Amino acid sequence: GIQVEQSPPDLILQEGANSTLRCNFSDSVNNLQWFHQNPWGQLINLFYIPSGTKQNGRLSATTVATERYSLLYISSSQTTDSGVYFCAVVGSNYKLTFGKGTLLTVNP
Amino acid sequence: KAGVTQTPRYLIKTRGQQVTLSCSPISGHRSVSWYQQTPGQGLQFLFEYFSETQRNKGNFPGRFSGRQFSNSRSEMNVSTLELGDSALYLCASRGTGGSSYNEQFFGPGTRLTVL
Secondary structure, X not given: OOOEEEEOOEEEEEOOOOEEEEEEEOOOOXXXXXXXXXXXXXXXXXXXXXXXXXXXXXXXXXXXXHHOEEEEEXXXXXXXXXXXXXXXXXXXXXXXXXXXOEEEEEXX | XXXXXXXXXXXXXXXXXXXXXXXXXXXXXXXXXXXXXXXXXXXXEEEEEEOOEEEEEXXXXXXXXXXXXXXXXXXXXXXXXXXXXXXXXXXXXXXXXXXXOOOEEEOOOEEEEEO
């Protein structure tokens, strides 16, 4: 099956800093999503981005499908951005395969 | 539109018991998938239902089963519970049309503790 690797596994920032999270995947995909898991465990949709670039406020994402990677950019980070960020992909079926996540801590 | 709902939110069971979890998808969505999240294994796919048929299944033992009703609501059942079944169980629904038909939306989860 498809392998998904996220880096870095942990990231500690000061409020106001920018960051880039990376997701590499091992095969061509039909779907790629970025999620933020809140402290209660719910996965919040950030981006549905099988290819191209999207922006939503301070967050943006880019997927280069031909090179099998995606990047999530967080600018001017805030303490509320803390949590785990997951990248997940769908291959030839409709099953989402998740990476292990990046734990982001933003300190005031 | 209301989001994906899951009940119950928390559950405590003992080994050997069985449990049933429920998931109601976003209105109009016909696909429901279930995922298990544990600290050791991360997020793993359990199964997917579409129009009352199981379309895809992950690598879990037969103690894990599910079904989907005609209104797209889904239930998942775990029989003969083991300590290792303690996890957060997440349900996701997916639309079947439009430019982002593959996008999945998750419910708040059911946190199961097996004692």
